[in-house]
Amino acid sequence: MKTTIKLLAFAVFALILGSCGKKEDQDFNKSTPEKAATTTLSPTEKGKEIFEGKGTCATCHKPDVKVIGPSLIDISKIYKEKNASIATFLKGDEKPLVDPTQFEVMKANFALTKTFTDEERESLEAYIHSFSK
Numbered sequence: 746m747k748t749t750i751k752l753l754a755f756a757v758f759a760l761i762l763g764s765c766g767k768k769e770d771q772d773f774n775k776s777t778p779e780k781a782a783t784t785t786l787s788p789t790e791k792g793k794e795i796f797e798g799k800g801t802c803a804t805c806h807k808p809d810v811k812v813i814g815p816s817l818i819d820i821s822k823i824y825k826e827k828n829a830s831i832a833t834f835l836k837g838d839e840k841p842l843v844d845p846t847q848f849e850v851m852k853a854n855f856a857l858t859k860t861f862t863d864e865e866r867e868s869l870e871a872y873i874h875s876f877s878k
């Protein structure tokens with residue numbers, strides 16, 4: 746009888762140990778790809794993603810040449826000179842500083858940039874300033 750209890754206790758003990766080990770294994774396996782997917786992007790990297798993706802900004806803005814909109818180098822330079830905030834401009838309540846004659850074209854994008862979070866607008870600003878010389 747005593748031996749049976751001992752054996753049983755041992756079996757339970759082994760089971761607990763075993764299942765703990767398994768759980769750790771599973772957690773480890775699960776956390777690896779998750780970590781890779783949520784690797785935190787820097788604001789500049791996030792800004793690039795939005796600029797080329799859902800922001801569609803890249804259609805009109807290139808880093809170093811004027812296309813439909815001014816180049817990012819020019820935008821960054823002027824905003825730095827005037828100590829102004831691109832993130833605030835993208836909220837839609839600021840006057841244009843770069844090319845007021847073409848403001849109507851840019852204004853149409855506020856419908857989209859107003860739906861972004863402050864963090865997203867700030868990452869766009871970081872991305873644009875990454876081209877300053």
Ligand code: HEC
Pocket residue numbers: 796800801802803804805806813814815820831834835840841842843844845846847848849850851852854858869
């Ligand atoms: C349809 C073309 C077009 C798209 C798309 C576009 N822009 Fe523009 N953008 C312009 C034009 C044209 C100007 C020049 C007018 C002006 O300075 O406001 C401009 C100006 C700007 C300026 C300078 C504003 C100022 O103070 O004069 C910033 C900053 C800017 N765009 C950021 C963005 C960002 C960020 C996006 C994406 C969310 C974007 N633009 C998408 C055409 C566009």
